[in-house]
Amino acid sequence: MAGASSESLAAALADLETTLPTASLSLARELFGILAVLDGSAGLRRALTDPSREGAEKSALVHSLLDGKASGEAVEITAKLAASRWAGARDISDALETIASTVACAVAEQGAGTASGLSGLEKLQNDLFAFNNTVEGNHELQAALTEQQASPEARRTLALRLVPEASEEARLLIGQAVSAPRGAKPTALVEKFASLAAGRQKRWIADVAVARPLGEGQLKRLQDGLNTLYGRELKINTTVEPSLVGGLRVTVGDEVLDASTVTRLGDLRRQLAAQAR
Structure with missing residues (x-):
């Protein structure tokens, strides 16, 4: 992501910081749900990233589609994204994925820590790395988690069986990676989520x-x-x-x-x- 899209994502993440201290995991789930809607409609993505349309018009389109179907907070985040400038139609979906996963990381950041002394962010990173280590060493698991004939829910269920002690934030992100990898390897997406968590950890x-x-x-x-x-x-x-x-x-x-x-x-x-x- 570069140019206008990169600038729009940076602005959205900066704006998000005011929301994160009180954000809940349900917000991340809702944003991932909206991401599925965007990914399922190329026409909608084009409409929301059309440079000939005013930002207010694109924002209004989001409200008309999502008001009453998602929380006001999730709808407003998406509407602000739509009002921004994007270099490509896919970029708004990529940005929403980053924002949703950032919310999940921030919820872990709010955690009080664990009995072992790990912070919520450290536990999240460890859980994500543990999943990847398990999968990357087993070709059968890799095949099962990328099997297109299997339903997204079946792949999610299998993945979560591999990390029974993982935090709720890690389970959400791992489940998202295997059920909706969006053209990436699930382990690559989990690694991206771990990098986001590491970035927030550095803030402390x-x-x-x-x-x-x-x-x-x-x-x-x-x-x-x-x-x-x-x-x-x-x-x-x-x-x-x-x-x-x-x-x-x-x-x-x-x-x-x-x-x-x-x-x-x-x-x-x-x-x-x-x-x-």
């Missing part, structure tokens, strides 16, 4: 490069400042790079903070703490 990790090791107090101040900035508890991984200019570099997801940024952050945190006294 701060990779800190320092010119020399940080003391315990310095590390705590940095931890407090970053937690304040991002509004959540981050896991900090530190590495020492003696040649690092400025002495400090923090990477959280795709965002990079240099020493001056972190210093200003620390000053602001101390000012706020002083005002609160």
Whole structure:
């Protein structure tokens, strides 16, 4: 996906972030259901991606088709996609697949973790990888899960038997991959879903490069400042790079903070703490 489609997907994902903190797995299921409707109608996909049509007109078409048949949240997400610009008719379906799976990953992200200490996202990734490892080592399973004569539900049932301890989020994504692979190998689609989960996991990790090791107090101040900035508890991984200019570099997801940024952050945190006294 490139050009206008790539920009539209990026904008849709950014807009989605405001929904994700309270999203439920039922929203992901609904979006996958709408995806099936789009995949089942080439004419509808062309209508929703026709560059000669105004965005409002395409959005209205989505509402006319889906209002009352899906939640308002799912319909609105789809309507906003339709109002965007797409380079090809398939691209809107690909985008909806990415959005639906991102919602599932975000639901796992909200989880409280497991008894083994894994976060919800780590468990999701492990479950997806476990499925792929099982399937990729067994040619009979690969054939059964791609058998076109078998119904989508039969393939889904077989796939889920392979991961009885998987989370609900993993079961949804695995079931989607084998029942509606959309021209891809099911394991390739599961790998894509795992990559999305890994991308969200990185949002909770701060990779800190320092010119020399940080003391315990310095590390705590940095931890407090970053937690304040991002509004959540981050896991900090530190590495020492003696040649690092400025002495400090923090990477959280795709965002990079240099020493001056972190210093200003620390000053602001101390000012706020002083005002609160």
